[in-house]
Amino acid sequence: MVKIYSWNINGIRAVARKDLFKPFIDKEQPDILCLQETKAERGQAEVDLQGYEEYWNSADKKGYSGTAIFSKVKPLAVLNGFPEAIIDTYKVTGDTYGDPNKEGRVIAAEFEKFYVVTVYTPNAKDDLSRIPLREKHWDPAFLAYCKELEKKKPVVFCGDLNVAHTEDDLANPKPNRGKKGFTDEERRGFQNFLDAGFVDTLRMFVQGNGHYTWWSHFANSRARNVGWRIDYFLVSGALRSKVKAADIHASVMGSDHCPISITLEV
Numbered sequence: 001m002v003k004i005y006s007w008n009i010n011g012i013r014a015v016a017r018k019d020l021f022k023p024f025i026d027k028e029q030p031d032i033l034c035l036q037e038t039k040a041e042r043g044q045a046e047v048d049l050q051g052y053e054e055y056w057n058s059a060d061k062k063g064y065s066g067t068a069i070f071s072k073v074k075p076l077a078v079l080n081g082f083p084e085a086i087i088d089t090y091k092v093t094g095d096t097y098g099d100p101n102k103e104g105r106v107i108a109a110e111f112e113k114f115y116v117v118t119v120y121t122p123n124a125k126d127d128l129s130r131i132p133l134r135e136k137h138w139d140p141a142f143l144a145y146c147k148e149l150e151k152k153k154p155v156v157f158c159g160d161l162n163v164a165h166t167e168d169d170l171a172n173p174k175p176n177r178g179k180k181g182f183t184d185e186e187r188r189g190f191q192n193f194l195d196a197g198f199v200d201t202l203r204m205f206v207q208g209n210g211h212y213t214w215w216s217h218f219a220n221s222r223a224r225n226v227g228w229r230i231d232y233f234l235v236s237g238a239l240r241s242k243v244k245a246a247d248i249h250a251s252v253m254g255s256d257h258c259p260i261s262i263t264l265e266v
Contacts, residue, residue, distance in 0.1 A: 004031065004116060004156060004263075005028060006233060006260050011037065012039065012040050020253060024252055032069065033070040034118035034158050034159060036118060054069075057104040057106065058104045066103075066120070069107055080107055086144055090141035091136075095130065097125075113153065114155065115150075115154070119157065139192065140192075147196060154236035155235070155236045158234070161230060164182050164230055197236065200234055202248070202260075212227030212248070213257055215227040217256060231258075235264075242264050243262055243265075246262045
């Protein structure tokens with residue numbers, strides 16, 4: 001069995017300072033750990049995980065965005081960002097906020113039997129000004145990238161996708177309809193992954209609402225579980241039968257997101 005975890009850590013240095021990162025690792029013992037919003041470069045955080053290989057894709061801008069993969073097994077290869085052909089085809093060149101290709105948003109690790117890809121999807125912004133980037137460029141490019149990798153071997157992808165797919169994926173769907181994270185465009189972008197054959201692993205095991213991964217800092221939202229599910233594990237259809245568990249670790253503190261995990265039989 002292989003345990004793969006994903007966590008938007010919202011600043012690895014802050015979580016390490018609070019002494020909340022290593023205890024989580026010691027307790028859960030992930031075989032592969034994918035992080036988003038590291039907001040750091042390798043060596044900046046006081047994190048020394050014995051027995052793990054570390055791979056970082058940090059943003060050019062200091063203290064911003066960034067992804068990382070920690071693995072007990074050395075990957076066959078590690079790839080940072082989209083290939084140039086994907087960037088060119090889908091015109092992922094950025095907008096007034098900057099170039100997402102320079103923000104450390106994607107990292108992929110190739111293992112013997114599958115790829116693991118982690119992603120920190122650009123936020124649509126309160127005024128929805130990044131919806132065009134999401135709808136026309138980023139989401140199609142990320143899907144195309146995962147499908148390209150899938151030609152070689154099955155894909156597990158995870159991370160903060162910054163969208164609640166259905167009304168069951170957020171506590172208050174009606175007042176949030178059309179707002180960032182719950183627009184028709186973003187939700188269609190997620191549905192395209194499923195239509196392309198990827199499987200939302202949590203929904204293999206649980207249905208309905210109440211299963212959230214992110215909570216606002218306002219109004220005691222986390223304690224009341226008034227949240228959103230915007231962090232996901234999806235797998236290629238070929239891996240569906242290998243997924244033995246999919247979990248949300250809502251009790252793990254340190255970020256406004258909580259970790260999620262899957263257990264794969266390989």
